[in-house]
Amino acid sequence: MKFVTEIGYSSPKKTIVRGHDIQDLVKNNTFTEGIFLTWQGRLPNEKERKMLDAILVSCMEHGPNAPTILSSRIVASAGNSLNASVAAGVLSVGEHHGGAIEQCAKLFQEQINQTGKQIVKEFEEKKKRIPGYGHKIYTTDPRTVQLLEIAQKLGFFGKFVKLSLEIEKELETLKGKKLCLNVDGCIAALMSELGFSWQYGKGFFIISRTTGIIAHAVEETVKEKPFRRLDESEVEYIGKK
Ligand SMILES: CC(C)(COP(=O)(O)OP(=O)(O)OC[C@H]1O[C@@H](n2cnc3c(N)ncnc32)[C@H](O)[C@@H]1OP(=O)(O)O)[C@@H](O)C(=O)NCCC(=O)NCCS
Structure with a gap:
């Protein structure tokens, strides 16, 4: 099995991301610069970094009303792991929300x-x-x-x-x-x-919104009683009686 990639590699001696040693990146760069580098293959200039930073802050959180947050809280409430709850939030990104x-x-x-x-x-x-x-x-x-x-x-x-x-x-x-x-x-x-x-479009939303998703999944697990369920008044049965 062989993967051919221009993005990065790791070996016992070195880890390289787009031609940069990971130690240099850890020492000198921000996470936003790292995203720019990993996706575009070059480090951003100061203005590009500031613009990308603002983009990433803009949709990091939008309260439990938003599908991403709601689904992750429901899955957390049912007693699942953080990764399952985060996956649920990310899976609700779609054509009408973030996608x-x-x-x-x-x-x-x-x-x-x-x-x-x-x-x-x-x-x-x-x-x-x-x-x-x-x-x-x-x-x-x-x-x-x-x-x-x-x-x-x-x-x-x-x-x-x-x-x-x-x-x-x-x-x-x-x-x-x-x-x-x-x-x-x-x-x-x-x-x-x-x-x-x-092709990177959803990536900006996923990286940003995962911030809120994680916070809500942890809050739901730590602070709320398990097993959320809708009230009777929130469900209307219109099928055969
Ligand atoms: C976000 C969204 C789901 C809100 O939908 P909504 O609450 O039904 O929208 P509204 O009630 O304000 O407007 C509905 C009317 O505007 C039209 N409309 C809404 N968004 C439209 C759009 N992006 N393009 C063209 N027409 C649109 C609908 O066709 C509808 O027209 P009608 O009354 O003649 O049937 C909808 O605007 C949409 O699908 N946008 C595109 C997807 C998108 O950008 N999602 C990201 C949201 S952050």
Whole structure:
């Protein structure tokens, strides 16, 4: 069995990540720089690191209402290990929650030469939702507002961000109501500005949200009575009686 990789290797003498000795990385670099290096094959400059840092903070936690946190707490409550609870949280990342980053970044990267209007029209004709827009509770996603402010300051307000905002405007015109560029869509635009391929999209959300997932799984195990169950009032049986 042979794995051919450009990413890293370890031997009794040395551990190398993308050409860097792990000892040097431990001594000189942050975790965010390590992520950039491992995924892109080079260390980021200061501005890139700051932008990626902000992205990773933006979705680290969103309370038990979010599917990732809810599922991990339920699995922890049933008496499972931390790794099972974390896996449950990560498995609930999907097209509608966190997973939209991937589809949205693919859209931006593959259709960067199209206008916002053309993209909105195309989705409307197919009767499909545009990934990265709309939110269950926000009309303006506060995380997007902050990320865009940082992007502006650091010089990442480029063609992908501009396209993302053009789509938001066209969508509002078409639907007659604001469907905001949500944090997934904003990360999709910014990761594209930073040069990450869309295939890494879900990775940003998974790394970031695992922070909250772990905290909630531990809290559930340590502080709550085991075996959560819905109240009768929260379940409605509509089958045969
Ligand atoms: C997040 C989401 C599930 C919220 O859905 P919701 O609560 O049903 O949305 P709303 O009630 O505000 O709006 C529903 C209406 O807006 C439309 N709409 C919502 N998001 C849309 C989108 N991204 N693109 C196009 N239309 C959208 C729906 O088709 C619906 O239209 P209708 O009333 O004519 O049927 C939804 O916006 C969505 O699927 N977005 C894309 C996936 C995504 O980005 N997920 C990450 C969230 S952080």
